[in-house]
Amino acid sequence: MTPTALADRPQSSNVGPDARKWLDANLPDALREDVLQQTPRTLADMRAWEAQLHKAGLVGSTWPEAYGGRGLGLRAHLDISREIGRTPMPESVNSIGKELAGPIIMAVGREEQKLEYLPAILEMRNIWCQGFSEPGAGSDLAGLRTRVEKTADGWVVNGQKIWTSGASKADRILLLARTGTVEDRHKGLVLFAVRTDTPGVDIREIRSIDGERHFCEVFFNNAVVPEEDMLGSPDEGWAAATRVLSIERATNRMHRAWRFENQLQHLVSACAANPATRELVERDYAAQLADVSVNIDLLKGHVETLVGSLIEGEEIGPRGSLPKLFWSEAHQSFAALALEIVSRFPPDMSDPLRAVKLRMEEIYLKARAETIYAGTTEIQLGIIAKRILKLNRKA
């Protein structure tokens, strides 16, 4: 989706209050991340919840109505995102579909692909994962080796992907592969929408530090993908992926700053409600928590500035790296501070303190990866130095 397309869309002044009202009335206790008694969430629960969010108009607000969206502008999306962020609801299990595959399909897909794939993403009939990274190609994505070869039956895929989040739950994988050899670098890269149940696609889960099995390795062994599942043309893969990645880096999970604020407020209010922990944070952590609050405000400013730029039709390009870098570093240091605070709670803590402790411990573990995925901190610093400051690194 181009910035200009977003600029042309109507804005809506009521979407924020409407979203708040709906969420207040409909977010089930079972999905709140700030309560002690959490019931295990199944994939079916999440599909049902996210389909409900879509029906309520809280997902896909900027997508055209023909593809299941509301055809609203980016400002309306920001208004809704603020309200989503203010709640302690779980992150989407289909954020790759909604925030990466969807925009790519809109940018390069054929009309019949848009009509088939896009409503299925919003209605949660299809969950997507992203098959870009490989054992030898993460930061240096142009070094990927997975090959596709055209045959009479379709395209034959061979290779391996890694760190494919959610692949074992996904229906489709957004695959970036090459027609030539690794020496071709950015040339000959092609995108496919591969069904995960295709014979020759082998998905293996990897257990991560938080005990989850969200990450996967995906092996392609002579997997045949039909021609109609190619997105764009051969050779268009790199341009489509990087253009959308830069816009998405700037605007994806736009609710982050407000969710971050919800986490801080949960920690502070739980501590303040108990005399011993109130004394602990007032004595030892007040200044550091105030600093976190400043960072959250700066992050909101980043997001609002970028949204303003996109609405004006400006290219975001390397500026997408600024909020990614700032958010991931600020949130990771908040998570470390929060872990330190909750580890000093008294052993006979109350249920509300236990709930915040469990939440902060989980946030800490998840935050370790935030400075790696969607481009590492070092890569973002390199982009800002080279492309914004025009500084070339000396060896």
Ligand SMILES: Cc1cc2nc3c(=O)[nH]c(=O)nc-3n(C[C@H](O)[C@H](O)[C@H](O)COP(=O)(O)OP(=O)(O)OC[C@H]3O[C@@H](n4cnc5c(N)ncnc54)[C@H](O)[C@@H]3O)c2cc1C
């Ligand atoms: C939680 C999580 C979810 C992910 N989900 C997905 C997914 O769904 N799909 C997918 O395709 N990928 C996914 N990834 C992979 C992610 O995109 C890569 O991990 C990331 O791009 C880094 O690549 P790498 O792990 O190969 O590390 P490398 O690229 O090998 O980097 C190793 C270290 O070297 C540094 N480095 C590398 N190049 C440079 C340079 N030029 N200048 C300075 N420093 C440099 C890096 O900053 C890093 O510290 C996920 C990763 C994580 C952690």
